[in-house]
Amino acid sequence: DVKVTQSSRYLVKRTGEKVFLECVQDMDHENMFWYRQDPGLGLRLIYFSYDVKMKEKGDIPEGYSVSREKKERFSLILESASTNQTSMYLCASMGSGTEAFFGQGTRLTVV
């Protein structure tokens, strides 16, 4: 079974902190994605990557950056966390097939 692992299930950070959310997949997938999910807004794509060191902006990239130094790992970085970045963050990976596999999510609270 494909496994997508997010480093933390719950995270509390202070405003202005630099925050790293890590995601690791074990199926050698080319494509990886970061989403945030907020009530009433569904899943919104922040960034995605289709290869090592390659990244593309999604629909809401402002305030975020990403890093893909190794194929299996895709990191989401909040350079200076703000309260409006309190959300559920979901990582996904997808290979040459047609199915995206998701992690369990990280619920981030910025205080």
Next chain:
Amino acid sequence: LAKTTQPISMDSYEGQEVNITCSHNNIATNDYITWYQQFPSQGPRFIIQGYKTKVTNEVASLFIPADRKSSTLSLPRVSLSDTAVYYCLVGDMRNSGGYQKVTFGTGTKLQVIP
């Protein structure tokens, strides 16, 4: 990816068949239609995918008319455990040498009532 439109929410009684329709008027020739299911506090999971006509698996059926401008996810005899949000995605998800921007909408919140 083509824009999709789904009902925001639906209610159904246990044991009934539930049909959730998704509109995708701008679907492209190479686009597939994919449905995901999401339970609270979990990531979405793949349910079914199709290109045209009808696809059936152990979980659901997907009906796609000839013009492909809409699709209907059919859940037979729902139970309380089918209460979830269902997302319709349209796009060319195959790895054809390019990259795929996989975007979700707001989905349909299905509430199954005892």
